Amino acid sequence: MTEVKYVFDRLGADDVDALVALESECFSHPWGAEQFRLGLERKVFYVFGLRHGDALAAYCSLYLVADEAEILNIAVRPGLREAGLGSHLLGMILQISAKMGMKAAHLEVRASNVPAQRLYAKFGFEQVGVRPKYYPDTGEDAFLMTLDMEKSSGRG
Numbered sequence: 053m054t055e056v057k058y059v060f061d062r063l064g065a066d067d068v069d070a071l072v073a074l075e076s077e078c079f080s081h082p083w084g085a086e087q088f089r090l091g092l093e094r095k096v097f098y099v100f101g102l103r104h105g106d107a108l109a110a111y112c113s114l115y116l117v118a119d120e121a122e123i124l125n126i127a128v129r130p131g132l133r134e135a136g137l138g139s140h141l142l143g144m145i146l147q148i149s150a151k152m153g154m155k156a157a158h159l160e161v162r163a164s165n166v167p168a169q170r171l172y173a174k175f176g177f178e179q180v181g182v183r184p185k186y187y188p189d190t191g192e193d194a195f196l197m198t199l200d201m202e203k204s205s206g207r208g
């Protein structure tokens with residue numbers, strides 16, 4: 053990790069503008085303000101982030117349903133990647149999920165997204181299936197990955 057301090061925090065309605073800006077830097081089909089606002093207001097999902105002063109360096113969104121977590125998205129600001137921020141954020145989220153009694157975590161990732169797959173594999177996620185041609189923009193497959201949180205103890 054770099055010397056700069058990053059503060060882990062739960063994000064809310066006041067962070068929507070920063071989340072939208074980060075999304076558009078990271079994804080070709082970014083989530084919009086309304087998606088974040090509604091989800092946060094209605095407590096449909098949780099969003100956690102790493103703050104660097106007033107700026108948002110990274111974020112991760114997830115659903116918690118019964119005893120399972122669904123990681124919706126994780127993104128690190130482009131200039132800050134490959135410095136351990138993604139690992140730090142995901143590690144914190146998995147620890148919190150485990151403390152809240154989650155027994156498994158699931159996610160979908162683009163077949164071409166090797167950096168993300170490696171990040172997930174580092175924490176013990178395993179590929180358990182494929183959704184063929186899942187992404188309408190490129191027609192590429194989604195890999196389904198699952199972490200058995202009862203076996204793993206938040207490694208990474």
Ligand SMILES: CC(C)(COP(=O)(O)OP(=O)(O)OC[C@H]1O[C@@H](n2cnc3c(N)ncnc32)[C@H](O)[C@@H]1OP(=O)(O)O)[C@@H](O)C(=O)NCCC(=O)NCCS
Pocket residue numbers: 078125126127128129132133134135136137138139140160161162165166167168170171172174
């Ligand atoms: C995926 C992402 C969140 C990783 O964040 P990061 O801060 O760069 O991750 P870390 O520095 O903690 O690296 C974690 C692991 O990922 C892998 N990794 C990260 N970047 C990589 C790259 N460019 N190529 C190959 N592996 C990479 C490595 O295995 C690394 O572990 P190691 O450092 O112990 O070798 C970041 O690349 C990102 O924001 N990508 C764009 C958004 C995205 O695709 N999100 C995933 C949606 S499913």
